[in-house]
Amino acid sequence: MTLDSVSLIPSAGVGVPTDLRSACRRGPLGGDGTKNLTEMVTEDAYRLALRRMLKWVEKNMDPRRTRVFFTSMSPSHHSSKEWGGDPRGNCYNETTPIEDATYWGTSASKSMMQVIGDVFEATGVPITLLNITQLSEYRRDAHTQIYKKQWSPLTPEQLANPTSYADCIHWCLPGLQDTWNELLYAKLFFP
Numbered sequence: 001m002t003l004d005s006v007s008l009i010p011s012a013g014v015g016v017p018t019d020l021r022s023a024c025r026r027g028p029l030g031g032d033g034t035k036n037l038t039e040m041v042t043e044d045a046y047r048l049a050l051r052r053m054l055k056w057v058e059k060n061m062d063p064r065r066t067r068v069f070f071t072s073m074s075p076s077h078h079s080s081k082e083w084g085g086d087p088r089g090n091c092y093n094e095t096t097p098i099e100d101a102t103y104w105g106t107s108a109s110k111s112m113m114q115v116i117g118d119v120f121e122a123t124g125v126p127i128t129l130l131n132i133t134q135l136s137e138y139r140r141d142a143h144t145q146i147y148k149k150q151w152s153p154l155t156p157e158q159l160a161n162p163t164s165y166a167d168c169i170h171w172c173l174p175g176l177q178d179t180w181n182e183l184l185y186a187k188l189f190f191p
Contacts, residue, residue: 042109042112043111043112043114043115046112046115047115047118047119050115050116050119050120051119054119054123054125054127057125057127058123058124058125063125063126067126067128067188068125068126068127068128069127069128069129069130069184069187070116070120070127070128070129070130071130071132071180072113072116072129072130072131072132072133073108073109073112073113073133074132074133074136074171075105075107075108075133075136075137076091076107076143076168076169077090077091077094077105077107077140077143077168078090078091078107078168079106080094080140082103082105082106083098083100083103083105083140088163089163090163090166090168091140091141091143091145091166091168092145092146092162092163092166092168093145093162094140094141094143094145095141096141097138097139097140097141097142098137098138098139098140099138103137103138104134104137105137108133108134108136108137113131113133116129117129128187128191130180130183130184130187132179132180132183135179136176136180139171139176142171142172142175142176143166143167143168143169143170143171143172144167144170144171144172145162145166145167145168146162146165146166146167147172148167148170150165
């Protein structure tokens with residue numbers, strides 16, 4: 001995530017950071033990338049990035065002529081164990097939404113959502129939050145799963161185990177994003 005001169009870099013490699021820490025880099029990028037590197041708790045780094053974004057909006061946008069929308073994070077469904085399914089499963093072969101109204105998966109952090117709420121509540125910048133996170137958490141069935149272009153041939157082992165290559169990050173079209181668009185439409189024309 002890059003906002004002006006602040007970059008957030010997960011410290012745990014590829015995928016979701018397991019230690020929930022980030023490195024925050026200030027200043028120009030280049031060289032070996034370790035100059036001015038400060039390790040921060042992920043929520044603090046996100047708070048810093050959001051505040052930086054709001055400063056830019058406040059400085060560069062005219063609230064009488066422009067509206068600002070912020071969309072919350074989109075979750076994934078990598079472990080069906082989270083909703084009571086097979087511990088080795090994921091979104092593959094899911095055909096119904098999660099019906100438990102209290103469900104909150106691990107791919108969307110409540111603490112990060114709290115940061116968004118706290119930062120936006122404390123600002124004078126008129127910004128509209130489109131909270132798609134909880135709505136999307138219920139839709140384990142809306143991912144592309146195995147029904148997408150495979151950019152390299154699948155191995156016989158993968159073909160024998162579809163959960164190994166099911167895409168539980170991206171969403172089918174038409175589908176859930178249309179609901180997100182309906183939320184945006186409602187906020188645009190019926191604030």
